[in-house]
Amino acid sequence: MKHNMRIARILATAAVLGLGLLVAAQATAKTVSAETIAERLKPSGELCLQGMDCGGVAAPVAAAGPKSGSEVYNSVCMACHDTGAAGSPKRGDVAAWESRLEQGMATLYxxxxxxxxxxxxxxxxxxxxxxxxxLAVDYIVEASR
Ligand code: HEC
Incomplete structure (x- = not known):
């Protein structure tokens, strides 16, 4: 009889401990998932708005930044420097650029x-x-040396 009581107490203790662990585990899981869900629910624009300092990574501000040399060339300069219009030296025409390059970059700029x-x-x-x-001048010159 006494023996059975002890077993019962051990079982009860184990049950309480087990329940405690279970509750603790569930609580942890709940906290993590709540945060994860909140993060997932945020619309992407809210995480890093345009123009905000987002941890060093600039938010993409479409077309507001400086254009690259190739972008400028392809939108403006190519009209003449691809075709040679008005006697313009063609991009990639090494002979046509040789004497111009001799002037130095400062003069070309x-x-x-x-x-x-x-x-x-x-x-x-x-x-x-x-x-x-x-940058567009650099882009032309790089292809014309
Ligand atoms: C409307 C036609 C036209 C457009 C557009 C044009 N160019 Fe030119 N470019 C010329 C002509 C013509 C010359 C030759 C001028 C000369 O030496 O008589 C020239 C010469 C140059 C030279 C050589 C200058 C020198 O001192 O020898 C550079 C560099 C140059 N262009 C860069 C550019 C860049 C960069 C763009 C775009 C932002 C551009 N060009 C757009 C017509 C054009």
Whole structure:
């Protein structure tokens, strides 16, 4: 009889412990999933809004950043420098660029920004920043050495 009581107490203790563990485990699982769900429910725009400092990774601000050299070239400069229109030196034409390159990059930048003879200032697009024009010059020159 006494023996049975002890077994019963042990079983009860084990049951309480087991239940406790179960509750604890469930509580943990619930916390994690609640956070995960909240995170998943957030619309992507809320996580990192345009223009916000999002941990060093800039939010994609479409077309607002400076254009790359190839972008500027392909939207503005190619009209003349792909075709040779108005006597413009073609991109990739090494012979045509040789004497121009001898002037040095500073002069090429200067002539691209302010224009020279048939070459309009900034290729005719005053909305381009100086840096964008220079990147486009680099893009042309890289292919024309
Ligand atoms: C409307 C036609 C036209 C467009 C558009 C144009 N160019 Fe030109 N570009 C010319 C012509 C013509 C010349 C040759 C000028 C000369 O030396 O008589 C030239 C010359 C140049 C030169 C050589 C300048 C020098 O000192 O020898 C560079 C560099 C240049 N262009 C860059 C650009 C860039 C960058 C763009 C785009 C942002 C651009 N061009 C857009 C017509 C154009």
């Amino acid at each position: 200067e002539h691209s920004l302010n224009g020279i003879r048939g070459m309009p200032a900034k290729g005719g697009n005053p909305n381009l920043s100086d840096d964008e024009v220079k």
